[in-house]
Amino acid sequence: MSTYAAPLKDMRFAIRELAGLSEVSALPGFGEVNAELADAVLAEAGKFAQEVLDPLNRDGDKQGARLADGKVIPPKGFKEAYRKFIEAGWNGLGGQPEYGGQGLPHLVATPVQEIWKSGNMALCLAPMLTSGVFEALRHHGSPQQQKTYLPKLTSGEWTGTMNLTEPQAGSDLSAVSTRAEREGDHYRIRGTKIFITWGEHDMSENIVHLVLARTPDAPEGVKGISLYIVPKFLVKPDGSTGERNDVRCVSIEHKMGIHASPTCVMAYGDNKGAIGYLVGEENRGLEYMFTMMNYARLGVGVEGVALAERAYQHALEYAKTRVQGREIGQRSGDRVTIIHHPDVRRMLMSMRAQTEAMRALAYYAAATLDKAKHHPDPAEKRRSQALLDLLTPIVKGWCTEQGVEVASTGIQVHGGMGFVEETGAAQYLRDARITTIYEGTTGIQANDLVGRKVGFEKGATALAVIGAMREIDARLAARGESLASTRVNLREGVDSLDAATRWIVETFPGNPKAVAAVAVPYLKLFGTVAGGWMMARAALVAQEKLKQPDADRDFLQAKLATARFYAEHELPRALPLAREVTRGAESVLALDPGKF
Numbered sequence: 001m002s003t004y005a006a007p008l009k010d011m012r013f014a015i016r017e018l019a020g021l022s023e024v025s026a027l028p029g030f031g032e033v034n035a036e037l038a039d040a041v042l043a044e045a046g047k048f049a050q051e052v053l054d055p056l057n058r059d060g061d062k063q064g065a066r067l068a069d070g071k072v073i074p075p076k077g078f079k080e081a082y083r084k085f086i087e088a089g090w091n092g093l094g095g096q097p098e099y100g101g102q103g104l105p106h107l108v109a110t111p112v113q114e115i116w117k118s119g120n121m122a123l124c125l126a127p128m129l130t131s132g133v134f135e136a137l138r139h140h141g142s143p144q145q146q147k148t149y150l151p152k153l154t155s156g157e158w159t160g161t162m163n164l165t166e167p168q169a170g171s172d173l174s175a176v177s178t179r180a181e182r183e184g185d186h187y188r189i190r191g192t193k194i195f196i197t198w199g200e201h202d203m204s205e206n207i208v209h210l211v212l213a214r215t216p217d218a219p220e221g222v223k224g225i226s227l228y229i230v231p232k233f234l235v236k237p238d239g240s241t242g243e244r245n246d247v248r249c250v251s252i253e254h255k256m257g258i259h260a261s262p263t264c265v266m267a268y269g270d271n272k273g274a275i276g277y278l279v280g281e282e283n284r285g286l287e288y289m290f291t292m293m294n295y296a297r298l299g300v301g302v303e304g305v306a307l308a309e310r311a312y313q314h315a316l317e318y319a320k321t322r323v324q325g326r327e328i329g330q331r332s333g334d335r336v337t338i339i340h341h342p343d344v345r346r347m348l349m350s351m352r353a354q355t356e357a358m359r360a361l362a363y364y365a366a367a368t369l370d371k372a373k374h375h376p377d378p379a380e381k382r383r384s385q386a387l388l389d390l391l392t393p394i395v396k397g398w399c400t401e402q403g404v405e406v407a408s409t410g411i412q413v414h415g416g417m418g419f420v421e422e423t424g425a426a427q428y429l430r431d432a433r434i435t436t437i438y439e440g441t442t443g444i445q446a447n448d449l450v451g452r453k454v455g456f457e458k459g460a461t462a463l464a465v466i467g468a469m470r471e472i473d474a475r476l477a478a479r480g481e482s483l484a485s486t487r488v489n490l491r492e493g494v495d496s497l498d499a500a501t502r503w504i505v506e507t508f509p510g511n512p513k514a515v516a517a518v519a520v521p522y523l524k525l526f527g528t529v530a531g532g533w534m535m536a537r538a539a540l541v542a543q544e545k546l547k548q549p550d551a552d553r554d555f556l557q558a559k560l561a562t563a564r565f566y567a568e569h570e571l572p573r574a575l576p577l578a579r580e581v582t583r584g585a586e587s588v589l590a591l592d593p594g595k596f
C-alpha cells in the first residue's frame, strides 16, 4: 500500500503562479495571507492527512459505517480522527473570524480540502457538508440562528447535513413533498429524505440538518419550497443541547464506494413531527440551498482532483516495484519494473497531466470565488462572479469525470492486481464514482452550463474566457520551438471551443433540446481546453523560473514535460468533442423514447 504525500510543490505552484495568490492577498481582509502562510498551512495539513486520515482510509472502506439500534456507528478510529481534526482547528479554516474561524481565502482552503479528500474522502465529507450549512446560514439565517449555530458549526462540535433528495425528487427538486406546518415560532416537519450523507452518527455532539420542505399552502414546483433547520437535539436558550428531535435514521444505503460515509434514509416526524425553524422567508428555500450547493459543487470537483492524485500516487508506487518483462528491444538481461515500459509511462503521464490540469483549474476557480466575494471594485466583483458561475459546473462536471478516468487508469497500471481489492487501487475508482452523481449529475451540470451560463448570456463570459485563452498565443510563439507543440495544440483546442460555443449560442434560442443533447460533450470540451490553457501557462512560468540560479530544476522540468504531454495527448480530444457538439445532436435525438 502506498502512503499519501500531499503534492505540496505542485499545489504551491498552482496557488502562486496559476491562480494568483498575490491578487488574492491584496483583497481586503486577506492582508496577512502570503505564500509562507499558505505553505505552512498546507505542510501541516499534509502531515495530518498522512498521519491520521490516510491510514484509516482502507479499513474504513472494508468496515463501512453500520446501523445498530437506530445508531450509526462509523468505522473504528473515525470518531477519534474527527476529534483530532476539530481540536487542531481544521474545521474552521475558511470560517469567519467572528464565529471562531480563521478566515483564510478559498484559494488556501481549497488545496487543504484536496488534501483531506485524498487522505480520506469518506470521513471528510462530514466537514465539507458542515461548511456548506455554515455558508447557507451565514447568508440567509437570522441573527439569532447565526448566533446559535455558526460558532458550533465552525468549531466542528456540531456537523451539518443537506437534505434535498426524496425517492421521487432527485435531480428534479420541484417534486419535494416533505411537509412543514407552522406551529407558533417553529414548524413541524414530516417526510422522508434519502441518501443523506452523514445524516446520523455520534462523532459530533449535535447534527444540524438543513431540510427542504413545503408548507400546505405553498405554490407548486420549486417556487413552493422552503428551507428549515432541524437540529438532531433541540438547542436550549443557553446554547446547550436538550431534547432529542423527532428525526431518525431508519436505514443506511449499501453502496459501491465511500463505505465509511453513512448515506442515510432519514425519517422526519414519525411521532409528533420534527421541530424545524424556517431559514429566511417561506418559498425561497431552493434559492438559499443553492448558496450551499454552489459551494459544495466546487468542493465535489476538488474530490475529483483529490482522488485522481491519490490514484496516481498509488499507481506510481506499484509501477516502480512490480517487475515484469524486459526493456523493449532487449531479449536478455535483467527483468525490469513496469515503469520502464513505454505504455505504462504513457498511462502514468496521462494520470499526472490530467490531475495537474484539474488542480490548476480548480484553484483558479477558488481564487475567482475569493475575488467575487471580496473585490473592492464592483465591476471586477461582478466579472469574477460571472466567471465563477461559468466555471462552477465545469469544475464539478469535468474534474469528477476525469477523476473517474484517472482512477480507472490507475487500475490498468496495476493489471489484474488492480481489479482485485487487495492492492487498494479499486477503492479509489469506487469512491470516485459517486462524484459525478451527487451535487447534481454531470448531465445536470452540463445543462446548467449550456443554458444559464452560456445560452442565456449569449456566450458573453464564455467568449471572454476564450479571448483570455488566446492572449497567451503570442507569448507561446515567442518561445519558438520549445513550446511549439503546446502552442499549436492549444490554438486548435481554443478554435474548437470557440466554434462549439458559437454553435451553442446560435442554436440555444430556437432549439434548446439539440443543445441539451450535446451539453455533456461541450462541458468536457470546455474542461479539456481550460485545462490546456492552465498547463500552457504553467509551461511559460516554468521556463522563466528555470532561468533562476536557485530554481528547483527537477520540478520545473517535470512540469514542462507534463504540460507538453497534456498538449499532445489531452488537448487533441478537443476537436472530436467539438464535432460531437456541432454535428452530433441529431443522432442523439434520432430515436424517439418509445422506439428504444
Ligand SMILES: Cc1cc2nc3c(=O)[nH]c(=O)nc-3n(C[C@H](O)[C@H](O)[C@H](O)COP(=O)(O)OP(=O)(O)OC[C@H]3O[C@@H](n4cnc5c(N)ncnc54)[C@H](O)[C@@H]3O)c2cc1C
Pocket: 162, 163, 164, 165, 169, 170, 171, 172, 194, 195, 196, 197, 198, 255, 263, 434, 437, 438, 439, 440, 441, 442, 443, 444, 447
Ligand atoms: C452516496 C450518495 C450520497 C448522497 N448525499 C446526498 C446528501 O447528502 N443530500 C442529498 O440531498 N442528496 C444526496 N444524494 C443524492 C444525490 O444528490 C442524487 O442521487 C442526485 O442528485 C441524482 O438524483 P437521482 O439519484 O434521483 O437521479 P435522477 O434524478 O433520477 O437521475 C437519473 C439520470 O437521469 C439524468 N437526468 C435526470 N434529470 C435530468 C435532466 N433534467 N436533464 C438531463 N439528465 C437528467 C441524470 O443525469 C441521471 O443520469 C446522495 C446520493 C448518493 C448516491
